[in-house]
Amino acid sequence: MNISKTQRGRAAAAVSLTAVLALTATACGDDGSGSGTEGSGKGEITFWDNNGGPRTAVWTEIIKDFEKQNPDIKVKYVPIPIADVQSKYDTAIAGGGLPDVGGVGTAYLANIVSQEALEPVNERLEGSALKGKLVESMVESVRAAAGRGDDIYSVPTSANNGVLWYRTDLFDQAGLEAPDTWAKFYTAADKLTDAKNNKFGYTIRGGAGSIAQALDAVYGQSGITEFWKGDRTTLNDPKNVAALEKYAGLFKKTTPAADVNNDFTKMVAQWDTGTIGMLSHNLGSYQDHLKALGEEKFAGIPAPVGDGGTRVQVSNPVDGLGLFRSSRNKTAAWKFIEFAASHESNSKWNESAGAMPANTEAAKDPWINATESTALAAKTLTDGSTKIVDLPYYLPDWNNISKADNEPEFQKLLLGKITAKAFLDDMAEQLNAANQEWNEIGNG
């Protein structure tokens, strides 16, 4: 039944109005590459916390201290869930609305830098009270991760370090020594497994974040200390292939079968609530273990030492604070960065997070040695006994290659659908291509 005819004039007017509104609404958008201004050094600045939630309390305290010291500046704190921080930055870069200051990890620093959203801070650091007071290796990490020569795009605030957590009560019962070598690690994984009674020696990370952990185990065992040999990666070196075969072979033999989907949340939860001997994670989960197991039942040591007698581990992401180009109040934003990276604030933040401070004075504070795992990690990073394999965070494709492209492949490896060699060959090929592309556009 046809009740009414379309009125063409009205429809045309509606379409025209919609088009005008749409054009108006989408006009004049500025992306993150705008130059911004130094501003007056007063007023409001916006700060995005890249690990919003767990760190909200300590940031609130630091901001309160800052505003007390700088009554003319107000900091608007925005907590961003860590899992979505990169997409939040990407959307804001494309659509506008970036903050003045943002937390930026080296894992995605290159991606943001390549979109011209961050401002180099070399000159500001030169004239800052922070000059000479930041841990050199962390400054080097953020410089290298940005992939823009000498330019530094983030003021480092903290670093994490891989830790092999183990259940001291289970090790004592089984008469095992601390797993400080890879040989002891494999022996303990085997000895502590009693699958029929739901007891396992190790929990492997098969889901999100699996690649970095697997690479840590691979280079740690092979003893290879460089990621690149010329313009080709060492990833698929036969020694690494053998190491990965051994590591992936733990799956289902000494680990729960459900580990194939393990992200850090599941992995930590099942270690804290079950009877699993060892867990590879980092300093950040210390508080979770402490709450769940109590101080007496667990301990954490740095990555095991390989057969060659040297500890080799892959570089861990360094967290920092970036100053965004589009900021209209860079003077105030920089003041906040300086304050957050200063001795007192940096110490306070890292003590709360259980991470390694970037401020050299904060790194000497007594709380560092109060926890054995943190003290050992600090020692490992500073005493020169550990060789660090620098992962190519500077490649804009690194995140895609190490996550979306290869995490599903790693699951296939665990399930026996592909070999360790095929997995590493494929990933090496992708990295070589990404590196070649990066060199070709003049970065190498």
Add this chain to the structure above:
Amino acid sequence: MTVLLTEKSGTAQRSAGHSTPPPSSRRRPGRERAFDDVPRWQIYLPLGLYLLFTLIPFYWMLLFAVRPAGSTSLVPWPMTGQHFSKVWNERSFAVFFQNSMIVGVATLVATTVVALAGGYALARFDFRIKGAFMLALLCSQFIPGALMLVPLFEIFRNLQMINSLGSVVIAETVFQLPLSIILISGFIKNVPVSLEEAAWVDGCSRFTAFRAVVLPLLRPGLIAVGSFAFVHSWNHFLFALMFLSEQDKQTIPVGLNTLIGADSVDLGALAAGGVIAAVPVVIVFAFIQKWLITGFSAGAVKG
């Protein structure tokens, strides 16, 4: 007029409700016998197992929410409210809950009102591009929200609507309208147009006839569309994350994600947050499930 409307409503209800044969008349005798011959345990065992499979994750969530930190007990005893207190007071879930409720209710109202108008137009009017429009509505269901994120972000930013709950309400409404319009349209088609015509003859305007005659018969459809809009916007994470930055504007799904840190997760708080997020949805479904099923089946199958 009252008598006429009552009669017509009754007719329409019969028409809408009984346009398919009653369930008993649809059953074939052999099929009914076969059903009766089946031992009860063969029906209840699979159902029970399915129920168990569905409820265990909920039990696990409740267990973690009320169990003290560090406890490995499989029963929720001793109980503690510390996790609820923590997320509600310290992690701003009171504010997130309020914001989610505002977004949910506003999306419900906006979606229902616009879907009613759109559904009525599709059901009652013929126009040249009607087929293409329906196809476009269906196709729009295949476009993921993430794809529209940047343009939407830019539009809201230029309209000064970033950090406003209104931006999330508009985005949620827009993305839920296609399905809602299709559902409502199907439901309106089941109401005989002769009912409206009778009301016009009695002197009603089109709007009055719609309000007095058609609208009361659409209750199951409206409940289906409204609850779907509410639950979807209540649970939706992406738009709230992208369009709302200030903490006092964020919603429950974003709040839940902030309970998972880079290297650590407070499982008790996460479970308590999950319970808080689930309660309104469970309550909504408990009250409207009868109408929801009627609404979806009538709107979808007959549309």
